[in-house]
Amino acid sequence: MSSKTANPIMHSAAWRISLWATLAFAIGTLLVFAMLHRFVANDIQRRSDAWLTGEVAVLGDVAGRTPKDRLYGRVVGEVAELASREVPNKLRSNGNENDSVFFLQAGNDGTPRLWVGVGDGTPHLAAIRAYKVVSDLPYDLNVKGFKHPFRVASVRMEDGSHIYLGLSERDELRVLRNLRFRFLCLWLVIVLFGFAIVFYATRRMLNYVREITEAASRIGQSDLSSRVPTNKRNDEVGHLALTLNHMLDRIESSMHQLHTITESLAHDLRSPLTAIRGKLEIALSGDLKVEQSEPIVSAIDELDRLTEFLNTSLDVAEAKADALRLSLTEVDLEELLRVMIDLYEPCMSEKGLRMNLHSGGPVTVVADAALLHRVIANLLDNELKHLPAACTVSIRLAASEDSAILTVEDDGPGFSSEIGLQMFEQRVKGRDSKGRGLGLAFVEAVVRAHGGSVTASNPPQGGALLTINWPRAAGETVDAPHALTLVGDR
Numbered sequence: 010m011s012s013k014t015a016n017p018i019m020h021s022a023a024w025r026i027s028l029w030a031t032l033a034f035a036i037g038t039l040l041v042f043a044m045l046h047r048f049v050a051n052d053i054q055r056r057s058d059a060w061l062t063g064e065v066a067v068l069g070d071v072a073g074r075t076p077k078d079r080l081y082g083r084v085v086g087e088v089a090e091l092a093s094r095e096v097p098n099k100l101r102s103n104g105n106e107n108d109s110v111f112f113l114q115a116g117n118d119g120t121p122r123l124w125v126g127v128g129d130g131t132p133h134l135a136a137i138r139a140y141k142v143v144s145d146l147p148y149d150l151n152v153k154g155f156k157h158p159f160r161v162a163s164v165r166m167e168d169g170s171h172i173y174l175g176l177s178e179r180d181e182l183r184v185l186r187n188l189r190f191r192f193l194c195l196w197l198v199i200v201l202f203g204f205a206i207v208f209y210a211t212r213r214m215l216n217y218v219r220e221i222t223e224a225a226s227r228i229g230q231s232d233l234s235s236r237v238p239t240n241k242r243n244d245e246v247g248h249l250a251l252t253l254n255h256m257l258d259r260i261e262s263s264m265h266q267l268h269t270i271t272e273s274l275a276h277d278l279r280s281p282l283t284a285i286r287g288k289l290e291i292a293l294s295g296d297l298k299v300e301q302s303e304p305i306v307s308a309i310d311e312l313d314r315l316t317e318f319l320n321t322s323l324d325v326a327e328a329k330a331d332a333l334r335l336s337l338t339e340v341d342l343e344e345l346l347r348v349m350i351d352l353y354e355p356c357m358s359e360k361g362l363r364m365n366l367h368s369g370g371p372v373t374v375v376a377d378a379a380l381l382h383r384v385i386a387n388l389l390d391n392e393l394k395h396l397p398a399a400c401t402v403s404i405r406l407a408a409s410e411d412s413a414i415l416t417v418e419d420d421g422p423g424f425s426s427e428i429g430l431q432m433f434e435q436r437v438k439g440r441d442s443k444g445r446g447l448g449l450a451f452v453e454a455v456v457r458a459h460g461g462s463v464t465a466s467n468p469p470q471g472g473a474l475l476t477i478n479w480p481r482a483a484g485e486t487v488d489a490p491h492a493l494t495l496v497g498d499r
Contacts, residue, residue: 019470020161023212038199042192049188051078053181054160061162069164072172073116088307098134109177109464117169126175128154137173150175161332165396178430221250234261281318284313335377335458342372342413342479343406345385352424353389360399368406374415374481380455386448387452388475396421412461415477423467452477 018024111133113128121137124130136152148163152243159175166172207374217240224237236257239250239428286309293305358362374381392402396419405416449465461479 021212021215023208023215026211027204027208031200034203035196035200038196042196046185046192047190050181051372053184057160057178058162060175060475061147061160063166065162065172068174069113069166069172073166084202090480108180111173111175113173113175115171115173122170133173133175147176160219169490217246219245221253225253252479281314282312335380337375337393338378339373340376340378340381340472342381342415342481343368343370343376345382346404346406346415349382349389350387351353351394357394357402360393360396362392362396363399363401365403366406367403369408372406372408373480374413374482375449376479377455378457380458384452384455384497391449392417392419392421411481413479413481415479416474418468418472420472423471423473424465 042284053258107298111130112124113121113126113130113133114123115134115137116122119131119134121134126133131154132155133150136150140148140150145163145165146184147160150159150161152159157177157179159173159177161173163171163173217238221237224235236254284351289305289309289312293302293309342369346366348366351365354364389402396402400419403416405414405418407414407416419420453463456479457478459480461477462478463475465473
């Protein structure tokens with residue numbers, strides 16, 4: 010039982026709907042952020058490239074106009090340092106002004122002429138030489154000893170030298186990293202908040218559906234007057250409740266008409282049959298000879314069988330239509346079986362049949378006592394009618410937590426092969442059977458009306474096997490099995 014209710018929220022439809030909706034929203038927002046992140050990164054890089062291109066052009070112009078004397082390095086170096094201070098949002102480290110920008114002028118032979126930046130510029134020059142520049146567009150350069158790459162722009166001078174201006178991507182990556190962190194925090198809050206809203210709304214709606222389901226499950230064959238709850242909301246769930254109530258109105262009306270028709274039919278047929286039987290009994294009570302009384306006795310027997318056939322046919326028809334009216338009580342199935350076996354024991358013994366009852370103790374079932382009595386009577390009647398002498402009927406009664414299991418097995422010829430799976434249909438019987446084909450149909454209809462099930466088969470070892478699963482009262486236990494054996498004459 011605990012396995013079904015260990016975590017009802019995690020197994021609810023509201024949880025699954027909220028989870029899938031939140032998952033779809035989360036994936037969608039992540040895709041939007043990925044596109045936004047890409048756009049911001051491209052825009053920052055575009056701005057950096059524009060600054061680099063403009064500054065390297067200015068530095069190239071200053072270097073080209075400045076005389077190549079002792080003041081050349083000082084002038085160009087100061088201009089490069091001024092350019093490094095114009096970097097927006099620069100994050101200083103260790104108080105160095107040039108930790109994010111470097112300026113390098115290299116001769117045509119690759120030797121450094123002028124350097125402004127952190128260190129001596131050797132790793133920067135080595136990285137530039139290793140990188141094959143195919144155009145004057147800015148490019149990414151990884152310098153040994155530096156954690157972050159540089160964005161480098163270059164310009165060629167008239168004397169064949171090159172001027173390189175590099176901007177560290179540290180600040181750009183810091184902005185993008187802060188953007189990702191803040192988005193993920195905000196995304197997590199929104200996703201959790203959205204999940205809570207969707208779960209609350211879905212659970213509230215499905216709770217109403219659950220109320221409708223529980224109310225509909227309580228509406229049985231004997232309580233068709235109940236209705237599912239409705240609300241004032243004009244939505245799909247409200248329309249569902251109204252539709253179910255309209256359907257129940259029609260079902261209740263149909264069941265009432267069916268009961269009226271069957272009762273009228275039974276009354277209209279029973280009355281003349283009863284009158285005929287009464288007249289035959291009056292005629293039989295007169296002074297008649299034996300040869301005159303035998304036809305009357307036979308006619309009375311036929312009327313009794315016809316009346317029984319009529320009653321059973323109507324009960325089967327009502328049960329098949331789920332219109333059988335049940336008066337449910339708690340019945341001790343083991344005690345009822347013992348009473349029925351005691352009742353049938355003389356007839357079984359007279360025919361030379363043997364009956365064994367294997368039971369585990371009292372088993373309480375919820376059933377209509379009269380119909381359950383007739384079910385067992387039909388099963389024993391079938392054995393009595395169809396089994397040859399010297400056969401054995403084994404009846405076993407067991408119980409699980411929620412059902413009683415009644416098994417009737419014999420070692421006779423088994424069920425006729427031509428009826429196959431239709432043995433529970435009305436008026437279906439074997440070629441040599443003298444019955445009317447209503448016994449098993451009645452059993453199956455009554456068991457199904459009580460919420461149980463019945464199966465029949467021919468076991469490989471021979472004979473016939475019929476198993477009934479019948480709902481029972483909860484909380485019953487079964488003791489160790491013991492056996493009651495009824496032995497007929499051999």
